[in-house]
Amino acid sequence: MPTTAPTEAIAHYESLAKQRLDHGPAWLRPIREQAIARLADLGLPTRKHEEWRYTDPARLTQTNFTLPSDRATVTAEQVARFAIPDLDAHTLVFVNGRYVAELSHIGKLPEGVTVLPLNDALDKHRDRIEPHFAEEGEPSSKAFTALNAALCDDGVFVHIAENKQLDKPVLLLNIMAGTDEPTITNPRTFFLGDANAEGTIVERYVSLDDSVYFTNAVAHVEAGQGAHLSHYLIEEESPKAFQLSTLLTEQSRDSNVDSHTMLFGGELVRNNCNPRLNGEGGDCLVNGLYMPTDHQHMDNHMRVEHNAAHCDSRQFYKGVLNGHGRSVFSGRIRVEIDAQKTDAKQTNANLLLSDDADATTKPQLEIYADDVKCTHGATIGQIQDEAIFYLMARGVDRTSARAMLVYAFAAESLERMQLEPVRNMLGKMILHRLPQGDMLEHLLEY
Amino acid sequence: MLEIKNLHANIEDQPILKGLDLTINAGEVHSIMGPNGSGKSTLAQVLAGHEAFEVTEGEVRFHGEDILEMEADERARAGLFLAFQYPVEIPGVSTMQFLKAALNAHRKERGQDEIGAVEFMQLVKTKAKLVELNQELLKRPVNEGFSGGEKKRHEIFQLALLEPSLAILDETDSGLDIDALRIVAEGVNQLRKEGRSFLVITHYQRLLNYIVPDVVHVLVNGRIVKTGGRELALELEKSGYAELGVDEEAEQPAAAR
Numbered sequence: 001m002p003t004t005a006p007t008e009a010i011a012h013y014e015s016l017a018k019q020r021l022d023h024g025p026a027w028l029r030p031i032r033e034q035a036i037a038r039l040a041d042l043g044l045p046t047r048k049h050e051e052w053r054y055t056d057p058a059r060l061t062q063t064n065f066t067l068p069s070d071r072a073t074v075t076a077e078q079v080a081r082f083a084i085p086d087l088d089a090h091t092l093v094f095v096n097g098r099y100v101a102e103l104s105h106i107g108k109l110p111e112g113v114t115v116l117p118l119n120d121a122l123d124k125h126r127d128r129i130e131p132h133f134a135e136e137g138e139p140s141s142k143a144f145t146a147l148n149a150a151l152c153d154d155g156v157f158v159h160i161a162e163n164k165q166l167d168k169p170v171l172l173l174n175i176m177a178g179t180d181e182p183t184i185t186n187p188r189t190f191f192l193g194d195a196n197a198e199g200t201i202v203e204r205y206v207s208l209d210d211s212v213y214f215t216n217a218v219a220h221v222e223a224g225q226g227a228h229l230s231h232y233l234i235e236e237e238s239p240k241a242f243q244l245s246t247l248l249t250e251q252s253r254d255s256n257v258d259s260h261t262m263l264f265g266g267e268l269v270r271n272n273c274n275p276r277l278n279g280e281g282g283d284c285l286v287n288g289l290y291m292p293t294d295h296q297h298m299d300n301h302m303r304v305e306h307n308a309a310h311c312d313s314r315q316f317y318k319g320v321l322n323g324h325g326r327s328v329f330s331g332r333i334r335v336e337i338d339a340q341k342t343d344a345k346q347t348n349a350n351l352l353l354s355d356d357a358d359a360t361t362k363p364q365l366e367i368y369a370d371d372v373k374c375t376h377g378a379t380i381g382q383i384q385d386e387a388i389f390y391l392m393a394r395g396v397d398r399t400s401a402r403a404m405l406v407y408a409f410a411a412e413s414l415e416r417m418q419l420e421p422v423r424n425m426l427g428k429m430i431l432h433r434l435p436q437g438d439m440l441e442h443l444l445e446y
Numbered sequence: 447m448l449e450i451k452n453l454h455a456n457i458e459d460q461p462i463l464k465g466l467d468l469t470i471n472a473g474e475v476h477s478i479m480g481p482n483g484s485g486k487s488t489l490a491q492v493l494a495g496h497e498a499f500e501v502t503e504g505e506v507r508f509h510g511e512d513i514l515e516m517e518a519d520e521r522a523r524a525g526l527f528l529a530f531q532y533p534v535e536i537p538g539v540s541t542m543q544f545l546k547a548a549l550n551a552h553r554k555e556r557g558q559d560e561i562g563a564v565e566f567m568q569l570v571k572t573k574a575k576l577v578e579l580n581q582e583l584l585k586r587p588v589n590e591g592f593s594g595g596e597k598k599r600h601e602i603f604q605l606a607l608l609e610p611s612l613a614i615l616d617e618t619d620s621g622l623d624i625d626a627l628r629i630v631a632e633g634v635n636q637l638r639k640e641g642r643s644f645l646v647i648t649h650y651q652r653l654l655n656y657i658v659p660d661v662v663h664v665l666v667n668g669r670i671v672k673t674g675g676r677e678l679a680l681e682l683e684k685s686g687y688a689e690l691g692v693d694e695e696a697e698q699p700a701a702a703r
Contacts, residue, residue, distance in 0.1 A: 384534075390533070390536065391548075392522065394551075396547050398517065398519065408537065
């Protein structure tokens, strides 16, 4: 349980929650009340809490964030800056946490598919939303999922009916535009696929400037029997921003969920990922890359829960750290007593590009079943001198050789992504973040 | 073309080369033979510019230029090529991208434009044939999943692609069966031309049946102790290094093995 942080922070959030109580339909009010009561009960985490030992949440809990007030003006041209080349998508644009219809283009949807801004879905789809609105997820982030439930202003609801498919991805573009006060937004995503449904959702978080704010996002992904869902998170928050994102997935029998996370921006980022394999034969892929530089801190907190037999989980998280960048990888695989024949694999590899960068990795297995296959591996290293020498011995200069090797290390994460336009864009973004990476660009187009 | 005078080199403070002299003229093929641990591979690595080796004394001139101050990539672009004894596997780096980067680095040095995609493919195809290299391999990451023989052929293929003026073959024969050895040697022979020199480093003379050297040197304990024609290699084959007063077992400093 989180230990209680200064009561002022809780009191502050309680006062914010009061402003939100009447936002949305009447049925939501008691959920919000319960959520804030739960937050008060849990308290906010501090560093004394084991799961926050390597990431100091003080900055998150000691800043008096306010709710975004006026809708900032963002132009279509500014939105266009964040277009993903060649990606045809049902696009929903959010500015400072709120849906902006004029900037969005959801377009025509296939039969059996619903894509709505959350506020338009609360009543129409109450039966699918209500049971999960107060969802808690893994223990260390309960306080923040409660905070999200209490303060949530907007989000998205995507539902794919049985045997139906999304014809193209749903893109959520979350744009923060400068505000005078540090603000908090609490976006909520519901991505639900019934039996044999298929679809992809891309959440992208960007900022127009370098203001201070806190994004406390929660995504609930539910894959029915035999469903195949993909979730992408591309985080490019302002260099002074905080992001805490929690991905909760629930998988039924024979379903398939893959999650891809790319962390680029933010001052302090905590990425909670909590897949729950609840039906036999489920399969999940948890893939990610984080690239902290300067004084960025990126914490990836995984908890894969095998609750049924014959499920496979694959986790591949990689970090490229530069400057004074810091990262934490905490990966727990929990295999319940009934989850026999579990096949779980976890790897975390970190590449340190500077002496001041620091990576902490903490794999943990918690296994209550006896017939399982669980492996984990973690590495922290530098670029191999022998590989640099080999490239240089062929005439490639040292800087390009280094860039090639770092790119190769990072780009492995991209190979697991199905969505080619996203993969291509991320490849370029990785290059732009590497020392001298730009010079490789023409080469990689080959 | 290559002039080495009184070369001394250490690895981790342990002296390996102890006053080596060697001159190779344009168009000549020299072979260096010697027991394990005598410094053969060290010489290759020092010439190519590996940083793990520290040159403590002596000079190396290549085309009249002092190369000891040059980085490995500058030496490569100046026309010095090392075919590695143990080519490194580089996961994630596509072989084609790597080859193109290398070739373009050379072209830039020579003041040429970057090579076009079509021309590049054509060139790769032609050069791959030379060493019977399966082009499917080039779709993989550099050297990853290549067999020992494929790695060696890949080295010679790169030699053909980059067209250096001096090629150092560091035990290119090690680990090759007779067919692979013949293919590699034939590839090399086709690349012999006026003005291009070779330094063939080998422990056994069998490679020299295929790549016939002009000059053979025997390296023992970091120095060249004997130089002769190709018949010297045959003599060594017959009588071993013991004739030269070498106890092979004792001649293996740990760091050079």
